[in-house]
Amino acid sequence: MSKRTAIIDIGSNSARLVIFEKTSRYGFHLICEQKSKVRIGEAAYEKEGYLQPIGIKRAYFTLKSFLHTIDKYQANKTLCIATSALRDAPNGKEFVQWIQKELGLSIKVIDGNKEAKYGGIAAVNLLPISEGISIDIGGGSSDMTLIKHGYIVDTYSLDLGTVRLKELFFDKGVNPSEINEKAKAYIQHELEKLPEHFRHTLAIGIGGTARTLSKGIMKQVAYPLDKLHAFTYNVSEHRSYLDAIPLSSAKNLKRFGLKKNRYDTIREGTLIFNEILSHIGTETVISSAAGVREGVYLEQLLKKDNLKFPSRINPSVTSILDRFQPLVNIQKNQKTKRKLASNLYTVLQQDINDNKQYEKELLWAVKLSSIGQTLTVYRSHQHAFYIAMQELNHGFTHEEILLISFLLRMNEKELLNKPLFTHYKPLLPEKSTLLWLSFIYTLTVLLQEASNNAGITFTYTNKTLRIISDKPLYLAKEKVKALEKPIPFAIIIEDESTLPKNKKLGI
Known part of the structure; x- marks a missing residue:
């Protein structure tokens, strides 16, 4: 499919132009949108459906302007469709032929x-x-x-x-x-x-x-x-x-x-x-x-997929990662981080006790955790929040978008941003749940960044969280020690420097 695809939609009331840029097999995003209230069907319904000169003139100049925009954005493909006003008009075919001759634009009139x-x-x-x-x-x-x-x-x-x-x-x-x-x-x-x-x-x-x-x-x-x-x-x-x-x-x-x-x-x-x-x-x-x-765009993009994204694919997440994921964040690291987060969520269930209700949102946040670094490492968590809030649209509820974005906003210095929580409170989980999710997200990211793909397991008994690693976690220890917790409990790290030589992971 073309890298950039322009789509023109001529309706009875408005004409619109959108240009989508494809970023990968299933990734795309909108890079341009223009609209004009053409009202091509104005006065037509009282005159047996015939398009009238006032609407035809507006449509012509709008389409001409759209074509200038398409050329400016260097779109590789242009698709133009028209709906009821043209399909109902006895002179609609003549209009289509005239536009083709004058502007070189092919209009496809579609039925309802x-x-x-x-x-x-x-x-x-x-x-x-x-x-x-x-x-x-x-x-x-x-x-x-x-x-x-x-x-x-x-x-x-x-x-x-x-x-x-x-x-x-x-x-x-x-x-x-x-x-x-x-x-x-x-x-x-x-x-x-x-x-x-x-x-x-x-x-x-x-x-x-x-x-x-x-x-x-x-x-x-x-x-x-x-x-x-x-x-x-x-x-x-x-x-x-x-x-x-x-x-x-x-x-x-x-x-x-x-x-x-x-x-x-x-x-x-x-x-x-x-x-x-x-x-x-x-x-x-x-x-x-x-x-x-x-829909016109997706029909082209998904023609080999029965017009549906595969179940594992979210187009918004794919597009965000295509554009904002740092090169160092390779697929192996992604899988490791998600596994860590899921395991940690599981072992802490005795205190959280929510049946891992928000695991899906937690894992999406972990997957997107590095996107803010593309802009700058300073305040990268804030950048990640704003990217997610603006770009995380397709396939998510508002509650899911906010929770994912909220987790991305956290870092080791805070588990809860009070002004944001107060503003979005009606759409967020209760405070205690949010603190636990923020803790799991933050600890997961912190461990992954400091562990160099170590094999890490967790245990949680008697209000003590043990983090057991087969590689050094030296850089993580001070940060983990200072990490805010949802409730009082101890955190003990057992890594290569503390484990006996003959002790195997998990024993």
């Missing part, structure tokens, strides 16, 4: 089911979910994917879009209640076409409407983490908020904490979203910052 599939590919690979229904509300259609056991089992596209509803209903009256009733009837009539098996308690919100609503809810509840992807909320808890938006006048939308650039279609989009959630029996919504564009 293909659009839904791309959203589903992004959801199953980049969110911590294995089941649910993805909902992508665009300007002209709402595209849905049914996901079970981590795979796409069905797709469906409804002729429900924000621009379509705006022009058919919201632009024709001043009484919000009357508009809503007429629009609701239209939406419900269209929803009758949705197959009966499209029912699930979890909805995956893809696209501008769902993202805007999630950001509004995050603002309403003062959510501590500024990260949209994987943000989850209970529908019943925010029902009054969601119901009030479609009934609002355009002037009063500011009271909902929504971005101004979404005012023109958010009432229509929210009404569609509410009706779909009710129809399919949704209780919980998980937000996705990834959608059709990521």
Whole structure:
């Protein structure tokens, strides 16, 4: 696959450009994103679907600008797709041919089911979910994917879009209640076409409407983490908020904490979203910052893997290690560190007593422990924290992201950063658990850095932790002695200098 791949998505409301850079077989990251509110379908729905000159002109200049950006970033491959506005337009084919002639850009017009599939590919690979229904509300259609056991089992596209509803209903009256009733009837009539098996308690919100609503809810509840992807909320808890938006006048939308650039279609989009959630029996919504564009990219990246990352692969972790892991941190050291952490977590269970509930997050943190050193060895733990907070996105819940990042922030001088803990407390484990995890992480990293791949085992009895090594741990002894502990207990190191010559490890 190309080193840099540009993807252009022409929707009814907006056109977007993203450029992904591939860092390894399964590693990639976003290096450019641009958007223009093209509204290519403006005024089309009242004129038998024909694209009008005002939208065509905006689309042309937007695509021309995108191509300049693609050239600047030296992308090796460009993929351009178009959705409902062009596939519905009788003159859509002429527009595609004209753009090809004028700009040399090949546009692939995809149907609603293909659009839904791309959203589903992004959801199953980049969110911590294995089941649910993805909902992508665009300007002209709402595209849905049914996901079970981590795979796409069905797709469906409804002729429900924000621009379509705006022009058919919201632009024709001043009484919000009357508009809503007429629009609701239209939406419900269209929803009758949705197959009966499209029912699930979890909805995956893809696209501008769902993202805007999630950001509004995050603002309403003062959510501590500024990260949209994987943000989850209970529908019943925010029902009054969601119901009030479609009934609002355009002037009063500011009271909902929504971005101004979404005012023109958010009432229509929210009404569609509410009706779909009710129809399919949704209780919980998980937000996705990834959608059709990521799906297009992943279809190329994962075409030999049945469109799924292997179970052992997390694309965010892979990309971080590709870009930030020091050369000295070879694979053998990685495995040794993770084994040390797991063993230490096991022997300390008599006091922790959490059934190793957070082992997965602990081992991810250990795997990423050296990433801050790529920038500088000074305050490397702080650099690691910020890298993880920004780049650790795909396949993790917010709670997992915060715990991994929090552990990376620790060093031998502190087990708990109080300001960070206070700020993120609602999403972190309880304090006593966090202290134990921080201790295990810090001691593991400290021992590995000082041991030169020694064979190390642990025992923990009578409030005494024994660290037994077949090689010297001289450099670690002073640091271990000064290491803060979650509770009072002794630490004894038995290494090459203290073990009898004939004593074997573990005996």
